Amino acid sequence: MTTLILIIFTILSMLHLASANARVNPCRSYCGNITIDYPFSLQYGCGHPGFRDLLFCINDVLMFHISSGSYRVIEIDYAYQSLTLHEPHLSTCDTIVLGGKGNGFSLETWRSPYFNPTADNVFMLIGCSVESPLFQGFPGKHLPCRNVSGMGCEEYYGCPAWSLVGHRQVGSKFGSGPPECCAVAFEAMKAINLSKLECEGYSSAYSLAPLRVDGPGGWSYGIRVKYSVQGNEEFCRACEATGGTCGYGTDGIRQMCMCGNFNSTSNCDSVNSAASSRTWHRVSTIAGSLMAILAWTASHSS
Numbered sequence: 561m562t563t564l565i566l567i568i569f570t571i572l573s574m575l576h577l578a579s580a581n582a583r584v585n586p587c588r589s590y591c592g593n594i595t596i597d598y599p600f601s602l603q604y605g606c607g608h609p610g611f612r613d614l615l616f617c618i619n620d621v622l623m624f625h626i627s628s629g630s631y632r633v634i635e636i637d638y639a640y641q642s643l644t645l646h647e648p649h650l651s652t653c654d655t656i657v658l659g660g661k662g663n664g665f666s667l668e669t670w671r672s673p674y675f676n677p678t679a680d681n682v683f684m685l686i687g688c689s690v691e692s693p694l695f696q697g698f699p700g701k702h703l704p705c706r707n708v709s710g711m712g713c714e715e716y717y718g719c720p721a722w723s724l725v726g727h728r729q730v731g732s733k734f735g736s737g738p739p740e741c742c743a744v745a746f747e748a749m750k751a752i753n754l755s756k757l758e759c760e761g762y763s764s765a766y767s768l769a770p771l772r773v774d775g776p777g778g779w780s781y782g783i784r785v786k787y788s789v790q791g792n793e794e795f796c797r798a799c800e801a802t803g804g805t806c807g808y809g810t811d812g813i814r815q816m817c818m819c820g821n822f823n824s825t826s827n828c829d830s831v832n833s834a835a836s837s838r839t840w841h842r843v844s845t846i847a848g849s850l851m852a853i854l855a856w857t858a859s860h861s862s
Contacts, residue, residue, distance in 0.1 A: 586818065587805050591617035594636055598796070598806050599789045608789055608796075609808040609815065610674045626675075628666040628753065634782060642678065644766075645783040651686060651763040652781045653719035658687060658760040664752030665764070665783055677746040678784045680767040682708035684716055684743045685752070687760030694749075694757050695738050704749070705742040709767040713741035715776045716763065795826075802828040 587606030589596045600615055601607030615633070616623045622633040624645055631645035649662030664683065667675055677683075688694055694704055706712065716722075746752060754762060765776070766784035796806040799817035804827060807816045819828035 587807060589617075591615075591622040592620040594622050594633060596622075596636075597638065599787070600636065601807075605810075605816075606805070606807045606818075608806070609813050610671065610790055611787075612808070612812055614671075626666070626671065627668050628663045628751075631783065641787050643675075643785045643787060645785060646781075647764075647783065649761070650781065650783075651684075651721065651761050653716075653776045653779065654721055656686065656721040656725045656761060656763075658725065660754055660760055662754065662762060664754045664757075664762055665746070665785075666751035666753045672750075673788070673790050675785050675787050677764075678766060678786050679745065679747070680709035681746060681784045682711045682743050682765055683746060683749075683752050684713055684741050684763040684765075685754070685757060685759045686741050686762055688738055688742060689758035690738050692738065692758040694742060694744075694759075704744050705739060706744070708743060708745045711765050711767065711776070711779060712743040713739065716741055716743070719776050798827045799824075804828040 587598070587601050587603060589602050591602065596602050596615065596617075598606075599608035599611045601611070602615055602617055604612065614624060614626070616625060624631045624633050624643065629647065631647045634644040634646055636643055647662055649657045651657050664685075665677060685694065707714075744752075749757075752762065754760075763781065764783045765779040765781050768780055795815050795817070799806050802817075802819075804817040804819045804824065807818050807823075808814060809816050809823075814825075817824040817827050822828075
């Protein structure tokens with residue numbers, strides 16, 4: 561009897577371990593030191609459908625790919641729902657990159673509801689043509705150009721990089737024609753496309769409030785993007801509450817709840833109940849068989 565109890569206990573432990581392993585999130589992954597979790601994913605079918613085909617891990621470097629180019633992901637802040645991106649052709653206080661090598665930040669139309677650079681992120685457009693759409697409708701006033709969260713071109717002109725490129729500070733305060741640098745908020749333009757805006761280069765900086773840094777040499781250079789999950793969030797919460805993982809179907813649109821070896825269009829409750837019933841039915845069958853074998857062995861050994 562002791563042997564039978566030990567065998568049954570072993571079987572139950574193995575089934576419990578298998579059940580626990582089935583509940584491990586199959587979609588959570590890592591790239592370098594960055595955790596990839598919902599709504600993002602590196603695997604097709606995982607995460608939110610609006611975030612599909614977005615992230616790629618190349619040699620432990622996480623890349624964010626949209627219509628305007630590829631950006632290195634420096635951080636994903638799930639609590640604040642934001643991404644910090646870096647683009648190699650983005651100008652900083654030490655280096656100004658001209659020649660239209662970068663293309664700013666613009667999204668496919670269908671992705672635009674999900675991503676928006678934060679309100680404290682300034683884009684400073686450099687060397688834009690006088691015919692640029694940026695200045696049309698505002699002759700001599702350049703109304704789109706303004707400071708954003710205390711950051712703007714007046715301060716940026718003080719960076720050492722400007723002495724290296726040799727460009728003149730022109731504009732309403734320095735002469736005729738458009739300013740050499742025009743600072744804008746993303747919300748004012750809806751897309752920072754250097755080709756369409758006819759600009760030679762750009763810089764982007766963001767403010768980490770309440771930290772205030774004096775001077776452009778201390779600004780945080782990069783693109784800070786706020787992401788927003790659109791759609792039925794109750795679905796995902798119900799899925800995760802029942803031990804499932806949020807994903808989407810083969811059509812790339814419909815949300816799915818992944819429940820181990822099963823997918824559900826609602827949650828894992830019914831699947832878990834059925835699986836639990838099948839598991840315990842197997843346990844009862846195995847335990848009954850073992851008891852019959854033990855009884856037969858005892859009767860023939862006496």
